[in-house]
Amino acid sequence: MDESGTLVASPPRSAKLQVEGLSAYYGSKQVIQDLSIDFDDKSVTAIIGPSGCGKSTFIRCLNRIHETVPRARATGRVLLDGEDVYTIDPVRVRRRVGMVFQKPNPFPTMSIYGNVASGLRLNGVRKPALVQERVIRSLKQAAMWDEVKEHLDAPGVSLSGGQQQRLCIARALAVEPEVLLMDEPCSALDPIATSKIEDLIFDLKRDYAVIIVTHNMQQAARVADKTAFLYLGKLIEYGDTKEIFERPKVKLTESYITGRFG
Amino acid sequence: MPERVERKAFGEGLVQLNQHTVEMAGLAQRAVRMAVDSLVHRNDDRAKEVFLLDREIYRLQRAVEGECTDLIALFAPVARDLRTVMTVLKISTDIDRIGRGARNIAEVSLELSQVKQKSPKLDKISRNADLAIHMVDQSVRAFVEGNDRTVREMGRFDDEVDTLYREIFSDVLAGLNDRTIKPEVGVRLILINRHIERIADHAVNIANRVVYLVSGEAPPPVSRMVNGESGLTGAPGLAPAPPPSEPRADAEAGSGAAPADDSPSKAATGDRKPE
Numbered sequence: 001m002d003e004s005g006t007l008v009a010s011p012p013r014s015a016k017l018q019v020e021g022l023s024a025y026y027g028s029k030q031v032i033q034d035l036s037i038d039f040d041d042k043s044v045t046a047i048i049g050p051s052g053c054g055k056s057t058f059i060r061c062l063n064r065i066h067e068t069v070p071r072a073r074a075t076g077r078v079l080l081d082g083e084d085v086y087t088i089d090p091v092r093v094r095r096r097v098g099m100v101f102q103k104p105n106p107f108p109t110m111s112i113y114g115n116v117a118s119g120l121r122l123n124g125v126r127k128p129a130l131v132q133e134r135v136i137r138s139l140k141q142a143a144m145w146d147e148v149k150e151h152l153d154a155p156g157v158s159l160s161g162g163q164q165q166r167l168c169i170a171r172a173l174a175v176e177p178e179v180l181l182m183d184e185p186c187s188a189l190d191p192i193a194t195s196k197i198e199d200l201i202f203d204l205k206r207d208y209a210v211i212i213v214t215h216n217m218q219q220a221a222r223v224a225d226k227t228a229f230l231y232l233g234k235l236i237e238y239g240d241t242k243e244i245f246e247r248p249k250v251k252l253t254e255s256y257i258t259g260r261f262g
Numbered sequence: 263m264p265e266r267v268e269r270k271a272f273g274e275g276l277v278q279l280n281q282h283t284v285e286m287a288g289l290a291q292r293a294v295r296m297a298v299d300s301l302v303h304r305n306d307d308r309a310k311e312v313f314l315l316d317r318e319i320y321r322l323q324r325a326v327e328g329e330c331t332d333l334i335a336l337f338a339p340v341a342r343d344l345r346t347v348m349t350v351l352k353i354s355t356d357i358d359r360i361g362r363g364a365r366n367i368a369e370v371s372l373e374l375s376q377v378k379q380k381s382p383k384l385d386k387i388s389r390n391a392d393l394a395i396h397m398v399d400q401s402v403r404a405f406v407e408g409n410d411r412t413v414r415e416m417g418r419f420d421d422e423v424d425t426l427y428r429e430i431f432s433d434v435l436a437g438l439n440d441r442t443i444k445p446e447v448g449v450r451l452i453l454i455n456r457h458i459e460r461i462a463d464h465a466v467n468i469a470n471r472v473v474y475l476v477s478g479e480a481p482p483p484v485s486r487m488v489n490g491e492s493g494l495t496g497a498p499g500l501a502p503a504p505p506p507s508e509p510r511a512d513a514e515a516g517s518g519a520a521p522a523d524d525s526p527s528k529a530a531t532g533d534r535k536p537e
Contacts, residue, residue: 218338245340247478254341259269 016041016209017062017097017179022076024057024066024233031057033233034076039179044201044210046224046241048217050256054233055213059181062211063097064090080179095123098177102184104164106156106171112139113152115167119175134174142170143200162193169200180204182212186219198223217257221245229253272337279329279350280406286322286357287402289315291395293364294461298391301371301454302384309375312368319361326354342475349475353405356464356471360398363461370450370457379444382437387451390426390458393419397465401472410476413469423462430455 015038024032031054039045047055060066061074064085078085085093106115116135125131135152139145144166148159156167165185172180182201186194201223204210214220220227221241228238229250237244237253248254255261293315300309330351333339339347397419404413434451437443443451473479 217340221340246344248341257340258343259272 014041015039016081017211018077018079018082019062020077020079022058022061022074022078024054024061024074025072026057026069027071031233032061032074035230035233035235037228037235037238039209039211040226041209042205042207043225044205044212044223046220046227047211047213047230048215048220048227048257049230049236050261051215053230055230056183058230059099059183059211059213062179062181063094063099065094065099095119095175096177097179097181098172098175099181099183100165100168100172100185102187104161104168104188106159106164106167108155108157110156111153112148112156112159112167115156116170116174119171123175134176135170138170138174141173141204142166143196143203144170160193162189162196165189165193165197166200169197173204177208179209179211182210184213184215187215194219217245217259229256231256269337272333272339272343275329275333275337276343276346279326279333279347282322282326282329283350283354283357284402284406286319286326286354286361287398289319289322290357290360290364291398293319293361294367294391294395294398294458297364297367297371298388298458300368301374302388304371304375306372306375309368309371312364316361316365319358323354323358326350330354345475345478349405349471353401353468353471356467357398357402360461360464363457363464366457367454370454374447374450377444377446379447382443382447382451384451386426386430386433387454387458390423390430390455391461393423393426394458394462394465397423397462398468401465401468404469404472405475408476410473413472416466416469420462420466423459427455427459 017039019035019037019039022032022035023030035058047059049055057066062078062085066072066074067090074086080088080093080096085097107118110118113135116138117131120131120134125134136145139148144163147163148154148167156164159167165188169180169185186197189197198219201210201212205225212220212223224241226239227241227244229236229244229248229252231252237248237250239249243249244253245257248257293312296308296315297312299305300312330347333347337343397416400419401413401416404410431452434443434448434455438445438448
């Protein structure tokens with residue numbers, strides 16, 4: 001919104017995901033308020049905002065994970081290539097809209113190979129040759145093939161934190177999603193692991209629409225083409241990242257990104 | 263409204279930047295005033311004081327540059343904070359160039375004091391220096407107040423400076439033609455005229471940076487003049503005449519003053535910095 005309260009949003013290049021009037025609730029508490037936004041294809045969008053503003057809830061609505069929480073619900077529309085995800089089987093939605101979480105969560109009983117293959121098997125891919133091809137391709141896409149190719153049978157949890165997170169990204173990529181949601185994917189990682197994930201995000205945007213929630217302003221500035229600022233469940237400002245970080249139009253955005261409230 | 267958070271360390275850094283910038287600007291204005299006074303009153307001691315001021319301006323500029331680097335490295339400023347640091351970084355260079363301009367005038371003034379000729383009238387040069395100093399003052403005041411309203415009309419003052427510049431240029435040429443001004447005096451007056459005009463240009467640069475700081479608007483693009491478009495008149499037999507420069511990209515901002523650094527007095531006064 002600008003000073004007069006009008007939403008400031010850039011026109012989409014080619015919207016992969018269109019959110020229309022989305023509201024989300026935990027019981028009677030509304031945490032997302034009538035939010036509308038378009039996400040470009042083959043582009044990275046950062047969602048920023050103070051703790052509790054609804055960032056994570058918002059992206060969990062995009063692949064219908066939000067509704068798995070007891071008493072949680074959402075209203076409004078989320079159009080994936082024009083098709084409302086709330087009219088599609090949620091399992092299919094989550095295959096098309098993958099997600100990576102804040103804390104790396106490889107399946108503890110599975111090997112590196114098994115972790116990446118798990119999503120494929122759940123989705124009915126049985127042919128060993130096809131599974132192997134997808135696993136290798138996903139590990140390469142996640143920029144960790146060279147690091148793990150000699151010990152694919154090792155447990156996924158034996159990897160470092162940064163490697164585990166990239167393993168989770170590979171697992172998400174294996175089912176060939178169209179959109180990748182990342183909820184603070186680097187918050188538990190050291191600077192080197194963070195740099196690797198950021199490089200990976202840069203590469204991934206060639207093929208995917210990436211939406212990343214981050215508390216790290218510099219990370220948003222580094223990786224995102226566009227940035228959306230949320231406050232109290234509302235979209236306050238949305239635009240090109242360079243504009244948001246150099247000359248935001250809304251005072252509230254400026255106060256937040258310059259660290260004057262939080 | 264959300265709870266306000268002060269960024270104390272960053273805030274202190276900005277205050278210090280502000281103080282150094284204002285201090286630099288004050289010294290630069292004083293240096294220009296003293297340089298022109300040394301010329302008008304043929305006062306060599308005053309000219310030499312300008313060299314000291316110039317050194318101090320340079321020292322402060324280096325300090326400001328380091329402070330800006332620290333603030334960027336430590337706090338990764340964005341939005342207005344970023345524009346503030348970038349603005350200070352750029353205008354400190356302009357202020358430094360103004361100090362250099364003053365030094366160049368003082369150097370030429372020292373050289374002129376060695377020439378045995380009754381000084382020609384310097385009213386217009388003095389008046390143009392007043393205008394340039396006023397422009398610097400207005401620009402820096404706008405920076406301190408974070409107010410771009412007053413500097414949006416800086417172009418009008420710059421036009422006045424350019425007009426006087428042309429008049430002075432024509433007057434000197436006329437004096438050279440009718441031999442009332444010796445060549446070694448006339449050439450040096452033209453140099454001084456040029457330095458003053460460049461000082462006004464730096465003031466315009468500062469003003470444009472203040473507009474960027476306040477509004478986020480990029481500094482306006484400046485068209486480059488080509489030979490023959492300078493508008494200089496009254497200079498028979500002199501084509502093309504040197505054009506008064508427009509304010510332009512800061513990377514080039516010092517070039518107008520550079521020739522005077524090769525002046526003989528440089529060695530006598532001690533060089534202040536490598537270019």
